[in-house]
Amino acid sequence: MPSDEFYQTLLKENEQITNNFREVHKKILKILKFKDFFSTLLSAIEDQFKIPYVWISIIEDSAVPNLLKSLEEADLLQNRVNMIDRKIFNNLTLDYHKPVLVNDDICRYYDILSEDISRLINKPENMNSIIKSIAVSPISLDGEIIGSLNQADPSEGRYEPSLDTSDLEHLAIVVSQCLSNVTAHEKLEFLAFHDPLTGLLNRRVMEKTLEREFERADRYSNVLSVVFLDLDYFKQINDTYGHERGDDVLKYVADTLMEMCRQSDVVARYAGDEFVVILPETNPNETGNLMQRIKEFLGDNPLKVDDYSIKVSMSYGVASTYGQFDSHHTLLKEADKKLYDVKNARPPRADGVL
Numbered sequence: 001m002p003s004d005e006f007y008q009t010l011l012k013e014n015e016q017i018t019n020n021f022r023e024v025h026k027k028i029l030k031i032l033k034f035k036d037f038f039s040t041l042l043s044a045i046e047d048q049f050k051i052p053y054v055w056i057s058i059i060e061d062s063a064v065p066n067l068l069k070s071l072e073e074a075d076l077l078q079n080r081v082n083m084i085d086r087k088i089f090n091n092l093t094l095d096y097h098k099p100v101l102v103n104d105d106i107c108r109y110y111d112i113l114s115e116d117i118s119r120l121i122n123k124p125e126n127m128n129s130i131i132k133s134i135a136v137s138p139i140s141l142d143g144e145i146i147g148s149l150n151q152a153d154p155s156e157g158r159y160e161p162s163l164d165t166s167d168l169e170h171l172a173i174v175v176s177q178c179l180s181n182v183t184a185h186e187k188l189e190f191l192a193f194h195d196p197l198t199g200l201l202n203r204r205v206m207e208k209t210l211e212r213e214f215e216r217a218d219r220y221s222n223v224l225s226v227v228f229l230d231l232d233y234f235k236q237i238n239d240t241y242g243h244e245r246g247d248d249v250l251k252y253v254a255d256t257l258m259e260m261c262r263q264s265d266v267v268a269r270y271a272g273d274e275f276v277v278i279l280p281e282t283n284p285n286e287t288g289n290l291m292q293r294i295k296e297f298l299g300d301n302p303l304k305v306d307d308y309s310i311k312v313s314m315s316y317g318v319a320s321t322y323g324q325f326d327s328h329h330t331l332l333k334e335a336d337k338k339l340y341d342v343k344n345a346r347p348p349r350a351d352g353v354l
Contacts (some may be wrong), residue, residue: 020048023170028178032185041175042080043149053131053152055114056081056139059089062146064183079116084147088112093136097145099168101159103133112136112150125279133159137172141180149175193271198254199245206268206276207328213266213280214328217321225287227277228335229316230343234273241308249312252303260294276332286318291316 024044028063031037058064060083064205080270088111093100110124113239121127134152138145147171154189195202201209210226217224231237231253238246249271257267259273267268278289300310325331 023048024250025097025174025178028175031178032182034182034186037182037339038081040085045149045171049151051151051153053117053150054080055117055150056147057084057089057112057114057136057150058082059084059086059145060145060149061086063141064146080114082112082114084112089148093138093148097138097140099137099165099172099253101135101161101163101165101319103156103160106131106134109134109136110332111286116149117152130154132156132283135168136158136167137165137168139172139176139179141176141183148172154257179309194197197220198251198269200258200275201266201268203268203270203276206266206270206278207332209266210276210278210328213278214321214331215223217280222281223283223320225279225282225284225318225320226277227287227291227316227318228270228332228339229275229277229291229314231338232248232313232315232343233274237310241310245305245308245310248305249303249310253298253312253314256294256298260297261290276335282320284318287318287320291318315339315346 024041027044028037028041029041042054042056058081092109098268107124107127110118110121110127113121113127117131121130128295131136132154133156134150137149137151139147139149151159151168166338193201213224216222224346230247234246234249237249250269252269253275254269257277261267261277261279264280265282268276268278270276277291279290282290295314295316298314303310303312317335317340319331319334319338322330325334
């Protein structure tokens, strides 16, 4: 029969674990930013539970990755939050919703490692020499498994498969609850600045950005170009393929604009099938050449979705400063007018549609 001393020791250990959970929960409860949430969470777990390796895995096709795009340049996202294919994730967790403890054949879990640990290990075959046991605790968002909280240790006994996982489950639940709060806040903030369909900046933010860039160009006597563009025959695309495919076309064009424009350029959805591109320190010829390349790319690369191949065409108007505009409003209006002139000069299709 266990002694009183044994029970006292066990009680103290349980109290310490409870206090550790309370401290972690307290530190992350009120955080509403992904970057702050992940950094605080991982540091708190390391400090409270004395775990050398802690990181987050996010399933690539879950609801979270799009909201993490703003963190792509952050060291934290690159080093401590890794993306993983759903099929690989399910194979490693055996598609369970409960924590998985492993201390044998650790190298099978190489794909789930964060970048900083992968660099440390260098090769999968080296993994067993540094990590002896690992715990993978699935975390969820609105009932969907979106990834895992991962903990690893150089001791085989730290995450022995026969151990009780209730503490890890509790921690995963706490993380999931707080992650739900953070995600809801980030979504609201994202929608305040971005178009919900394409992810581009919305019209309100674009106009503020254009005003700022116009004032900067005027102050430093730099050239600023603005493009107003829309899609040709977009109504016919909706009528022929349906509005869902029309949305796919808008997202395709938005992605193409983002990929082919420079990082310093600003791409926004103005309204409907209309887009605006702001190009600082870019003259009209350079702007026209870029837009022509984008137009040719769209023409040569139809959008393939389901069984459809949808040809996409665009028209555009370019306006540039050189001291001839008194405000960003008139600059944008000139680009819009030039777009209208281009579309008005285009011969009608056989069905009479411009």
